[in-house]
Amino acid sequence: MNVPIKLFAIALVLTGCSSTTENLLSPDGNIEIAITLTDKGEPSYSAKYKGNDIVLPSLLGFVLKDTTSLTDNFKITGIERSDFNESWTPVWGENDSIENCYTQMIVNLQQGDRKMDIEFRAYNDGFGFRYIFPEQTAKAFVIADEATQIAMAGDHTAWWIPGDYDTQEYEYTTSRLSEIRAHADDNFMDNASQQRFSPTGVQTALMLKTNDGLYLNLHEAALVDFPAMSLELNDTTMTFKSHLTPGQGGTIATIHTPFKTPWRTVTVGEKATDILASNLILNLNDPCVLDDVSWIHPTKYMGVWWEMITGKSSWSYTWADNFDLATFDYSKAKPNGIHGANNENVRRYIDFAAEHGFDQLLVEGWNIGWEDWFGKEKDYVFDFVTPYPDFDIA
Structure with a gap:
């Protein structure tokens, strides 16, 4: 990033202050975030846009494995405030430069003896917050669950796909939040690549529209060395809770101090296109650390894929089923006659792409195992090493 245009001094307020609620305004004053410590010492936040609630009081923190959780009995030991304004140049994208203007409170x-900071940044188009674990006596924390909540102020319209660690290959459903459970099976197929973690779980980025016509988008930024976040809805209170992709052994993650989690983000717009045009996520992502970015550029590609979606051809080489794929001899299989990723067809695509200015060609279905759509034997036969008999292009 470029040198900051403006950076104001940090103010430190130690314990002893009379209020357990601190407020943060966006640069234009439209977004107001209130950060509160409850009577139980629970960190909580809420947010308004132009005086209207967009996030109701929502709890923060982490559940730890085999020890006291980082969810309550906290004391505020300090408040750090700052303003920031800079312009920076992205590697590529829609804009030559991006303004990064925010107010901040940590x-x-x-x-x-355990320390956990929560950093909030308010932009004109939304806000983000993340957890910071300073260097301290505890060198590591084993996380069993993240307790972050995002409590909605109404039964909003949502554009969503089911919460699934393995795939985003679902068609989007449009419904009220209260109707997500009823529509959980609408786009579900019983195959190996789809497995929901909850009937009210959804993936981010999640697009919402309030009854007043305000658009909200829930997502995350700077996802580095930490599990990806989905959201699980309590459809009685309309409150989302973070749901992290689990690890092994019944834990989510082990973090070593010092450590900063990804940002949890709420983008706000009065039009749907405001969400699309927002640079909130880019501004919250870490700056590029590469010295040479000349090799990073967009390309145009086409693929031997869409004709399979339309039914003209197939991913699989044969129609054979109800047999042991692990021991199946594809060289003796009867071709189905419409396998798409064959030498002749792929070369036809290559020639077309070269003639019409495409940079790359994606070829799907050239490797064995596509007969097993439902995943009964994929561990043994589905690989990206062994081609079908009719494909031998390097």
């Missing part, structure tokens, strides 16, 4: 929390 709430320093302490629970016994």
